[in-house]
Amino acid sequence: DAGITQSPRHKVTETGTPVTLRCHQTENHRYMYWYRQDPGHGLRLIHYSYGVKDTDKGEVSDGYSVSRSKTEDFLLTLESATSSQTSVYFCAISDRANSPLHFGNGTRLTVT
Amino acid sequence: AQSVTQLGSHVSVSEGALVLLRCNYSSSVPPYLFWYVQYPNQGLQLLLKYTSAATLVKGINDFEAEFKKSETSFHLTKPSAHMSDAAEYFCAVSVWETSGSRLTFGEGTQLTVNP
Numbered sequence: 001d002a003g004i005t006q007s008p009r010h011k012v013t014e015t016g017t018p019v020t021l022r023c024h025q026t027e028n029h030r031y032m033y034w035y036r037q038d039p040g041h042g043l044r045l046i047h048y049s050y051g052v053k054d055t056d057k058g059e060v061s062d063g064y065s066v067s068r069s070k071t072e073d074f075l076l077t078l079e080s081a082t083s084s085q086t087s088v089y090f091c092a093i094s095d096r097a098n099s100p101l102h103f104g105n106g107t108r109l110t111v112t
Numbered sequence: 113a114q115s116v117t118q119l120g121s122h123v124s125v126s127e128g129a130l131v132l133l134r135c136n137y138s139s140s141v142p143p144y145l146f147w148y149v150q151y152p153n154q155g156l157q158l159l160l161k162y163t164s165a166a167t168l169v170k171g172i173n174d175f176e177a178e179f180k181k182s183e184t185s186f187h188l189t190k191p192s193a194h195m196s197d198a199a200e201y202f203c204a205v206s207v208w209e210t211s212g213s214r215l216t217f218g219e220g221t222q223l224t225v226n227p
Binding site: 004030031033035040041042043044045048050054056058090092097098100101102103104105106 | 144146153156202206216
């Protein structure tokens with residue numbers, strides 16, 4: 001498996017609290033992605049990064065922000081969590097455009 | 113805009129039977145296409161990819177997919193299903209942006225294999 005670690009693996013939080021999910025890679029890949037997975041929707045892209053401090057929005061970016069200060073770390077922040085953000089979040093990496101993505105094992109987030 | 117449609121959210125086959133999972137894509141440029149598999153409580157694993165080198169693509173665990181431009185399809189097949197193939201399968205198309213590329217996924221097909 002590609003060296004991708006997501007933390008935490010599980011989190012329960014209350015509505016209105018901030019939450020940060022971390023993705024750490026040891027592959028030195030340029031591209032990093034955050035997806036959310038919900039039943040009936042497949043995986044939907046939240047944000048992605050194409051280099052240190054270079055990020056762009058995906059199709060479901062509202063309510064989320066990201067940061068990438070180092071090649072190996074990509075952080076996803078929910079500034080004020082809502083119940084609609086209850087989901088499984090996956091980080092993925094790739095080394096070049098149009099290459100396959102390698103996925104982490106996911107973070108299950110529950111917002112009560 | 114590029115998109116992917118997977119026909120059938122649930123497919124059920126008997127052990128030893130042919131597996132056919134359908135995927136149709138929409139793309140204004142020659143696409144890069146992928147199939148991924150997800151086992152329970154795990155991330156997605158790459159099964160195979162199409163990058164225009166050959167229309168019939170072979171992947172892991174005897175899966176293969178055929179790119180048909182005229183039908184805008186990239187269906188996944190396996191001649192003989194095993195119990196261990198029970199999982200969710202996702203078709204994806206690569207979308208090119210000025211900042212790089214990203215994958216757009218279909219909604220997934222849950223495969224059940226019956227003994």
